């Protein structure tokens with residue numbers, strides 16, 4: 613199209629170079645027209661690229677960690693940051709995937725309920741998965757609710773059989789795992805690594821559930837084997853092909869601690885991209901909702 617326009621305007625361009633006034637006006641019109649076409653083409657391409665990046669499925673990501681402390685291989689499913697989103701009738705799109713993966717237990721590292729939305733879908737998911745051992749800690753969105761609402765929500769979860777961890781731990785003797793839950797901290801850690809280490813009481817494989825991932829120094833000093841977090845939503849928008857998130861709270865642009873299994877030296881942190889569909893009105897781009905599974909295998 614561009615070449616055709618240029619070819620058609622070639623005679624006029626020649627006259628324009630000889631200072632013909634009428635041709636000056638015509639060339640200006642051609643340039644304005646071409647600019648409009650280029651802008652329209654760019655906007656169409658940007659719109660198409662954004663539409664192609666909208667979530668179209670739930671990703672399932674599998675990880676593996678070897679541990680001498682474990683009694684036998686255990687599969688842990690991570691459901692994070694649901695933010696009361698709905699995935700089909702009775703949350704069937706999540707539930708069917710979890711059943712297929714057959715985890716031994718499920719952990720929920722926060723923001724399952726959103727303070728600004730109806731909590732129904734979150735409780736629907738929990739009751740559909742009631743046959744699995746479920747472990748939960750609060751995220752910042754649950755912390756934002758008033759105290760009486762929070763107490764009611766947590767009681768409801770406990771009534772559904774969920775282990776609500778609030779600075780305490782549960783030992784799973786059959787697997788050789790201890791899971792502790794740390795309260796949802798603010799922009800900085802508000803307890804010491806020693807205090808967090810004291811949540812554990814055994815030498816089994818130690819897992820710490822803690823909503824925010826952005827305390828790598830703090831976490832590396834906690835006496836545990838694995839930290840499981842969410843919160844960053846993978847950076848909300850991700851750059852395709854290089855698999856990099858754009859922005860995460862606290863960490864800022866191009867965050868490192870927004871997804872994946874990251875070695876911190878003495879221990880590791882697994883960060884789920886979470887299940888929320890959008891953040892307020894901002895959709896996820898090139899960043900499908902995610903369920904993580906981590907197999908702890910005996911070595």
Ligand SMILES: [Fe+2]
Pocket residue numbers: 723751752753823842843844
């Ligand atoms: Fe969060």
